Amino acid sequence: MEFRISEKISIMDKLNILADAAKYDVSCSSSGSSRNGDGKGMGNTVAAGLCHSFAADGRCISLLKILFTNECIFDCKYCMNRRSNDVPRASFTPDEVCELTMEFYRRNYIEGLFLSSGILHSPDYTMELICQTLYKLRTVYNFQGYIHVKAIPGADPMLIQKAGFLADRMSVNLELPTAESLKQLAPNKNRKNILKPMRQIQNGINANREELVLYNHSPRFCEAGQSTQMIIGATPESDYQIMAVAESLYNKFSLKRVYYSAFVNVNEDKELPALPGGPPLLREHRLYQADWLLRFYDFTVDELLTSDRPNFNMMIDPKADWAVRHLDQFPIEINRADYKLLLRIPGIGVKSARRIVRARRFANLTFDDLKKIGVVLKRALYFITCSGKMMYPTKIEENYIVRHLTYQKERLPFAADGMWYEQMSLFS
Amino acid sequence: MEEKYLICEDSIEGVFTGIYDAYALREEHAHLHIQIGEEENYRLFAQYMNIIPDAVKIRKVVETICKRLGDETYLSICRALASADSGKGEAVYKTVVNGLTQGGGRRVMENLVNPYVGQVFRLARNTSNETNHFMEFLRFKESQDGILFAKIGAKCNVIPFLMPHFSDRLPLENFIIYDDKHNLYGVHPAGKAWYIVSDMEKQVEAMFEISEKEEQYQELFTMFCQTIAIKERANLKLQQQMLPLRFREYMVEFVEK
Numbered sequence: 001m002e003f004r005i006s007e008k009i010s011i012m013d014k015l016n017i018l019a020d021a022a023k024y025d026v027s028c029s030s031s032g033s034s035r036n037g038d039g040k041g042m043g044n045t046v047a048a049g050l051c052h053s054f055a056a057d058g059r060c061i062s063l064l065k066i067l068f069t070n071e072c073i074f075d076c077k078y079c080m081n082r083r084s085n086d087v088p089r090a091s092f093t094p095d096e097v098c099e100l101t102m103e104f105y106r107r108n109y110i111e112g113l114f115l116s117s118g119i120l121h122s123p124d125y126t127m128e129l130i131c132q133t134l135y136k137l138r139t140v141y142n143f144q145g146y147i148h149v150k151a152i153p154g155a156d157p158m159l160i161q162k163a164g165f166l167a168d169r170m171s172v173n174l175e176l177p178t179a180e181s182l183k184q185l186a187p188n189k190n191r192k193n194i195l196k197p198m199r200q201i202q203n204g205i206n207a208n209r210e211e212l213v214l215y216n217h218s219p220r221f222c223e224a225g226q227s228t229q230m231i232i233g234a235t236p237e238s239d240y241q242i243m244a245v246a247e248s249l250y251n252k253f254s255l256k257r258v259y260y261s262a263f264v265n266v267n268e269d270k271e272l273p274a275l276p277g278g279p280p281l282l283r284e285h286r287l288y289q290a291d292w293l294l295r296f297y298d299f300t301v302d303e304l305l306t307s308d309r310p311n312f313n314m315m316i317d318p319k320a321d322w323a324v325r326h327l328d329q330f331p332i333e334i335n336r337a338d339y340k341l342l343l344r345i346p347g348i349g350v351k352s353a354r355r356i357v358r359a360r361r362f363a364n365l366t367f368d369d370l371k372k373i374g375v376v377l378k379r380a381l382y383f384i385t386c387s388g389k390m391m392y393p394t395k396i397e398e399n400y401i402v403r404h405l406t407y408q409k410e411r412l413p414f415a416a417d418g419m420w421y422e423q424m425s426l427f428s
Numbered sequence: 429m430e431e432k433y434l435i436c437e438d439s440i441e442g443v444f445t446g447i448y449d450a451y452a453l454r455e456e457h458a459h460l461h462i463q464i465g466e467e468e469n470y471r472l473f474a475q476y477m478n479i480i481p482d483a484v485k486i487r488k489v490v491e492t493i494c495k496r497l498g499d500e501t502y503l504s505i506c507r508a509l510a511s512a513d514s515g516k517g518e519a520v521y522k523t524v525v526n527g528l529t530q531g532g533g534r535r536v537m538e539n540l541v542n543p544y545v546g547q548v549f550r551l552a553r554n555t556s557n558e559t560n561h562f563m564e565f566l567r568f569k570e571s572q573d574g575i576l577f578a579k580i581g582a583k584c585n586v587i588p589f590l591m592p593h594f595s596d597r598l599p600l601e602n603f604i605i606y607d608d609k610h611n612l613y614g615v616h617p618a619g620k621a622w623y624i625v626s627d628m629e630k631q632v633e634a635m636f637e638i639s640e641k642e643e644q645y646q647e648l649f650t651m652f653c654q655t656i657a658i659k660e661r662a663n664l665k666l667q668q669q670m671l672p673l674r675f676r677e678y679m680v681e682f683v684e685k
Contacts, residue, residue: 006551011648012647012648012651015648015651015652015655016651016655019652019655019656020655020656022656023655023656023657023658024658036596037596037597037599039619040599040600041599041600042597042598042599042600042601043597044597045597046563046593050560050563050564051564051670052564053563053564053565053671053679053681054652054666054667054670054671055653055654055667056654056657056662056663056664056667057657057658057659057661057662057663057665057666058658058659058661058663058664058665058666058669059656059657059658060670061652061653061656064593064652075452100648101544103641103645104645104648104649106568106570106576106601107567107568107569107570107576107645107649107680108566108567108568108578108594108597109567109649109680141514145597194668201620262661264658264660264661278660278661279661280663303520355538355540358535358538358540359538359541361535361538361541362538362539362541362542363539363541365541369540372540372546373540387435
């Protein structure tokens with residue numbers, strides 16, 4: 001078999017090419033796995049994950065995020081590494097990946113390895129190389145830190161199974177929310193091939209859970225679960241469609257995370273939209289906010305969006321938006337409402353809701369106490385009472401509250417053009 | 429009634445001895461106060477007592493806290509006492525009183541409405557957040573003999589909380605973590621238990637010569653951090669919010685060469 005792995009490229013250039021090629025993959029979390037070292041190798045994992053640095057775009061650097069190779073036989077329109085692009089190509093050897101991981105990890109630069117890859121020769125061939133690398137890293141180098149690995153769609157299920165026993169987390173990218181979009185932009189991929197390994201990993205995790213009940217020391221399969229990502233803004237799907245897909249992934253495929261990636265136009269392909277305002281970062285932000293509501297706040301997509309209102313309000317976040325459209329349920333009495341109801345109040349998060357439930361056993365809470373507990377009163381004050389009283393006399397009326405929630409010169413964080421969004425008024 | 433101030437040294441040992449002595453006085457706790465370090469403005473109608481740490485008293489206080497308030501509370505108290513706040517001694521003392529005699533018990537740390545408990549909670553959170561930050565942002569460099577060395581500048585005394593994490597993570601490495609604000613060294617010899625050295629005369633850092641590979645890996649990682657950023661999404665404000673400037677002087681990828 002002919003190799004195009006060129007020996008002349010220095011490790012510096014290889015890392016440069018293959019990190020650059022991997023940067024559009026969003027997932028970088030190192031969470032979900034909690035494991036102590038066994039004293040014979042190097043590494044452990046922390047349940048909440050650790051972010052070792054932050055890049056100039058504000059995204060965390062937790063894992064050594066690289067492609068094994070950026071050679072690819074596929075020609076996906078949105079991807080920098082597609083076959084038809086003339087970009088410098090490089091491939092690591094398994095030993096190079098292992099050494100980089102170990103030496104970076106030792107110096108506390110990273111929390112582990114994120115290994116993805118372009119398709120070299122065939123999905124099986126690529127997956128085999130990935131498995132070899134992970135096997136070496138775990139058994140020869142005795143690495144016990146975090147590993148996130150991509151399952152290559154179309155690869156032999158045996159290879160995916162093998163990788164799952166070596167990695168903490170696996171992911172298969174859904175790429176685009178609907179099958180039609182996928183067909184249009186990624187002609188070599190199809191929905192079935194993507195969902196198949198996803199299902200396999202889910203079944204693997206479930207089977208492993210049962211094994212662990214019987215045999216405490218049986219090997220762990222994807223301890224930190226699986227994740228996926230969708231590109232936002234390259235195709236015309238509405239937020240409602242995207243969130244509905246995310247919800248069914250959580251419910252039917254038991255995914256740990258769905259990532260949303262604002263589309264960055266790297267290829268200027270005619271099939272792709274031009275985005276003069278830069279990537280749709282605010283939209284991505286709203287989708288993540290809604291994603292949190294699904295996972296931690298017990299919301300469903302149908303509560304947040306409907307087919308008549310298929311997109312999120314860019315002015316206020318999805319939770320505040322839900323609250324002002326359901327004012328009949330407010331104000332909520334802090335000292336009496338149950339935990340789930342507390343979670344629905346804008347300005348109260350999971351942590352402060354838990355603290356409220358515990359602290360009110362000792363005494364009736366006042367607004368001052370809430371502030372100390374960590375409630376964001378400037379958002380919450382329109383929706384709550386303490387011992388029957390509101391903080392200030394306010395109207396419980398949609399326009400009034402929206403105006404006040406957006407008035408605080410609150411700059412929405414992600415306007416690429418340096419502008420910020422503000423509620424329009426008669427005088428502007 | 430006259431107020432009494434127990435002056436303790438700034439350490440877990442000092443405050444725990446102070447708590448023991450305060451109980452031994454058998455007076456109302458509302459009139460007893462624990463203070464860390466010397467008083468600058470002495471009050472006229474108050475009595476001041478100097479407390480000398482005592483191993484037996486410390487052990488008794490630790491046992492009582494663990495048994496009656498629980499290990500979680502004990503951990504919170506230790507974290508609070510590692511913080512840099514001067515009111516920590518008093519807050520911990522009154523929290524213990526609340527737990528032991530005012531019905532707090534094992535749930536005392538949930539009573540956030542109590543000002544002292546609230547303060548212990550916040551101080552413990554400070555220490556625990558900073559510990560977490562250094563778990564992430566601390567950087568080791570390798571010497572010619574293969575020893576790893578990291579320098580940090582912490583507000584709270586985080587070394588005792590960092591060492592278990594790194595000892596578990598790097599069991600086969602010789603490493604040293606140096607806190608230059610507290611002048612403490614956490615030392616871990618390969619395959620053995622870690623320990624803390626204070627007031628070391630000789631500067632370990634000055635004797636330290638980095639290995640040849642070290643420079644190469646520093647360059648590789650710096651380049652990696654620059655490459656991984658997506659320029660279309662540049663957001664330096666967010667970066668600074670997530671990674672405050674005070675950490676950067678110790679981090680290879682931000683140090684100007």
